[in-house]
Amino acid sequence: MKRPLLLVTVLLLACATQASIELNRLPASVRRVERLKDAQAEAKQQKKAVMFVLSEMNKKGGGKGNSLVLEATQQLFQKLRSLCVIVYVDFNTDRPKLAKMLPKINAAFDSQEAKGPVPRAVVTDAAGQKIYAIIPYAPAGPLGEEMLKEAKQQIQDALAGKTITDDVGIQGGKNREIAPPSSEKKKKNAQ
Numbered sequence: 001m002k003r004p005l006l007l008v009t010v011l012l013l014a015c016a017t018q019a020s021i022e023l024n025r026l027p028a029s030v031r032r033v034e035r036l037k038d039a040q041a042e043a044k045q046q047k048k049a050v051m052f053v054l055s056e057m058n059k060k061g062g063g064k065g066n067s068l069v070l071e072a073t074q075q076l077f078q079k080l081r082s083l084c085v086i087v088y089v090d091f092n093t094d095r096p097k098l099a100k101m102l103p104k105i106n107a108a109f110d111s112q113e114a115k116g117p118v119p120r121a122v123v124t125d126a127a128g129q130k131i132y133a134i135i136p137y138a139p140a141g142p143l144g145e146e147m148l149k150e151a152k153q154q155i156q157d158a159l160a161g162k163t164i165t166d167d168v169g170i171q172g173g174k175n176r177e178i179a180p181p182s183s184e185k186k187k188k189n190a191q
Contacts, residue, residue, distance in 0.1 A: 026057060027077055030086045033094045036101055043085040043126035049155050050126055051084035052098070053077070054109050055119035056091045071140035073119040079148040083155050084123060091118050102128045123155050132158035 026032075030053075031039040043050045055073040056066065077086060089098055089109075099106040108114060108122045113134040121135040133154040138144035 026088055027081075029081060030077060030088050033087060033089055033097045033101070036087060039085045039087045040126050040128065046085070047159070048126070049084045049123050049132055049159060050087060050128060051076075051080055051121050051123045052087045052089050052105055052109075053119055053121045054089045054091055054095075057088070068140065069118055072138060072144060075140045075144055076119055076121060076135070076138065076148065079145065080121075080123075080152060080155070083152065083159065085126075104128075105131075108134055121151075123151070123158075125158075130158075 039050055042048075053073065053076055055076075056069055057073065058066070080086070089095065095106060095109075105122050105124060105128055108131060109120055111134060114120045114122070114136050116137040118137065120137060121133075122131060123133040123135065124131050133151050135148070135151045138147040138151075
C-alpha cells in the first residue's frame, strides 16, 4: 500500500516540476532587454510594434500570486505577438538596463496608466520613440482578454497611422512628459 502511494506522489511531483519549468521558460520569439537592438530591427523589418513586458517569470515560493502573474504574462504574449515584437523586462533585474537604454519607456511602467501589479506592458514604435499603448495588469481569463482586445485595437490603429501620438507618445496629452525615474529627478535637483 505504501509503494503505490509513494509512486503516485513521485509522479505528481514530477508533473508539478515539469509544469513549473514550462511556466518559467520564455517563448523563443520573446527577446530579453540585452537583445533590444535585434528586437527593434525585427519590428522595423516586419512593420510591427515593440512591446516591452515588465513581469516576473519565476515561481518564488510556489505561491498562487506568482502563478497568476505567470498566466497573465503568457496570455499577454499570446494575444499580442502577431502585432508586436516582444521584449521581456524582468521586474527584479532589468529595470536599470532599460532605464539606461530607453528612460521614457522605463518611466512609462510607473505612469498612472500602468499602475498596478505585473505584468504591465508599454507598446512603442520600432524605434521606441512613440508610445502606442500602455497596458496595465490584465488578469488571465475573460476580463484580461477583453482588456487585451482593446489594447490590440489601439496598437492596430497606431500601426495603421490612425492614432495621433506626440513625441512622448501619450495619446491625448500634447507634449505631456512621463515623470522621469526617481534617480533622474535627484540628478536634476542636484544641478
